[in-house]
Amino acid sequence: MKDKHKKLRDVPPRHILYAVIVLCAAMIGLTWFFGSTNPVTNVLAKAIIPMQTGLNELGSSLAGQLENLRTLQNAQEENELLREELALLRSENSRLQEQTYELERLRNLVELEDTYSQYTMTAARVIQKDSGNWFHSFLIDKGTEDGIQVGCNVLAGGAEGGLVGIVTSVGDNYARVRAIIDDSSNVGAMVLTDQSNNSCVVSGDLELLTETGCLSLQYIDKGLTVEDGAKILTSNLSSEYLPDILIGYARDVAVDSDNLQQSGYLVPAVDFDDLREVMVILDLKETGEGLEEDGSQPAASETTGETAQDETAQGETGTAGEGE
Amino acid sequence: MKAIVRRGVVTGIIILAAFLLQNNIFAAIPLIEITPNLLLLVTVTFGLLHGRLTGLFVGFFAGLLADAFGGTLLGQYALILSVLGYGCGFFTPYFYLESVVLPMGVCAVCELIYGLYVYVFAFLLRGRFNIGFYFMNIILPETIYTVVILVIVYRFLVFVNRRLEESAKRRSADKFV
Structure with a gap:
């Protein structure tokens, strides 16, 4: 035992540092490829x-x-x-x-049907906010044991609950929720209006959040008139979020400098400072029966770019127009 | 050998306490918009008190805890904290227990490096270029806050450390007498 101890002392600290760095890099690589x-x-x-x-x-x-x-x-x-x-x-x-x-x-x-009552939900408590000041995600006290899976939508408790975020990883007795105010969050959304070309995207932006407490509202069709206070709901085109969940209210929507689309701010419906209990919808968004590979593609496009979604939005407006 | 186990256990408890305090008490108070980085603070203090290797291991385990419950990738905080802890160990010969000036300076520098690390990998790579904003609104306040907490907590950590060393010395002395 003593010998072993002595041997450990003889190793130069520099080499141990290298070993730890390699170990960390290996872990980063493993989680990068095999999920969180x-x-x-x-x-x-x-x-x-x-x-x-x-x-x-x-x-x-x-x-x-x-x-x-x-x-x-x-x-x-x-x-x-x-x-x-x-x-x-x-x-x-x-x-x-x-x-x-x-x-x-x-x-x-x-x-x-009534918007939310059609889903099976479970209530959970927020047990840990994110360490540090860069990210907006939190842990809830329920996990796979209660039927929660990655991709479950999370709402704020109460009757008029708004969208809080989405489950990004899950363990037996906990789940991790990325809030919509997180800088990397993108939600396919729509403006509640009687006009048809109403799709938009709600993105978290740390800079905007610190300065105004708002999220950014982008890719709104130029022809659409959006008044302050217009309700923004999750879109049925979104691959991750269930449709018709209230996200928040529009503010200061104006035409972009490139004169192609409109953008503005979104005031979230949920008070994220005082979030203690949330409702988790156990139903997942259906992205097509037996088309799992196809279903995952829109999910990727939703977090990276919105071109694919815009295209589908065009298609949707066409059919909606016909329906009317 | 016993003394080492004892020190390990106490260090583990301190890391765990810092983690729980940071994530559950500080983060729950909305009036305090910025939370201090207690895990970094503990890493820096142990690195200064005990040298490179202790700094390295304390940083590694503190970072692993932060990764497990906060990071998207396992190992990202463990990497930066263990490197910073190791780096702090280089200053061990130059500092005195009574003075808090050097720990404050080292802690501030480490905080800045840590903040830049998170900014570059989580924000810059996604095309958020306004570094001035992130520096003024997140990195700088967090640094100031952490250094202030350091001044308060430093005495306590030094005290715990001294007690552990004394008891270890007494035990080894007993053994030989």
């Missing part, structure tokens, strides 16, 4: 996830206390404003309720 869910994470997760669940409650309650103190000061001013708003909203509400009945009747007519 790896045995190391799964084994570590067994021990660490329970600890995090407890600690996270501590962190959240700490954050809650701080938040309480701050909000108390603003509460009174806000109260008065809200009273005025309430009066306005009451009158508007009665008007809208009428319209809801009409909408429901029309929906039944075209056999569209």
Whole structure:
């Protein structure tokens, strides 16, 4: 034992450094080629996830206390404003309720089911935000044991839940969710409007997010008029996201400098600062029966470029036009 | 031999604590928009206190933990942290336990290198060229924040280290008497 120890001492530190670098490079290479869910994470997760669940409650309650103190000061001013708003909203509400009945009747007519209730969902708690300040992804406390797979869509809890992100890797008792505000996130989306050429793309942009708290909204057809506050939903053309999930609201849409398309900002519907519970849709987007290889191709194009999607969008608008 | 195991266990606990603190407590508080990089801080401190090899291993395991729960590729944080830990070991002969100035400087430089590393591999390669923005809004605040935390935590880490060394010395002395 002592001999072995001595031998270890005799190895120059430089060589050990090289060994570690090679080991790291090998691991990077392996995960690059064989996907992100790896045995190391799964084994570590067994021990660490329970600890995090407890600690996270501590962190959240700490954050809650701080938040309480701050909000108390603003509460009174806000109260008065809200009273005025309430009066306005009451009158508007009665008007809208009428319209809801009409909408429901029309929906039944075209056999569209209520947007989210058709999916099987499971609730999960957010147990860890990303370390560091570059990325926006988090861990939830459910995994394959609860039926979660890579590619599951994640919504914010509550009735009017918006899109939060997508599961990128999964272990037995945890899953990793990439939020739509992450810099590398791209979502095929559409503007809720009665016009037909309504496809667009919602991309996360760290620079934009830090400065304005918004996402970028791109590739909108030049002919489409998008007002501030227009609802942006996931598109049925997207290969990763289920259709008709609310993402957020459009803002400041204007024609690009190249005069080809429009772009603007998207205010997310979900408050990402205060995300504690999420709903995971267990159904995956169907990308064609028995055409798995074909299905994976649009997925790749969605994260890299949008040319393929634009083409399909053109095709879709054609058929939609015919339908009408 | 026992002393080495003991040191390993204590170091492991410190790394784990830094990781949990960084990901669960700091990240959960929305008022603090930037989280300090505690894993880097622990790596730098151990590298300075114990030299190149300890820095290398502490950096490797801290990075592996960050990779397992934060990275897209396993090994990307382990690589940069182990190299930085190793590099810190070169400054071991030049620093005194009482002064916090050298650790602050080394930590700041390491943070800058770490920030640039993440920027280049995760952002620049995807065509995000506005380095000025990322430097002012993410790298610099994180650096300042981490250095401030270092000043607070440094005494504690030195204290733990001294206790471990004392107990190790006492044990070996007992053995020979």
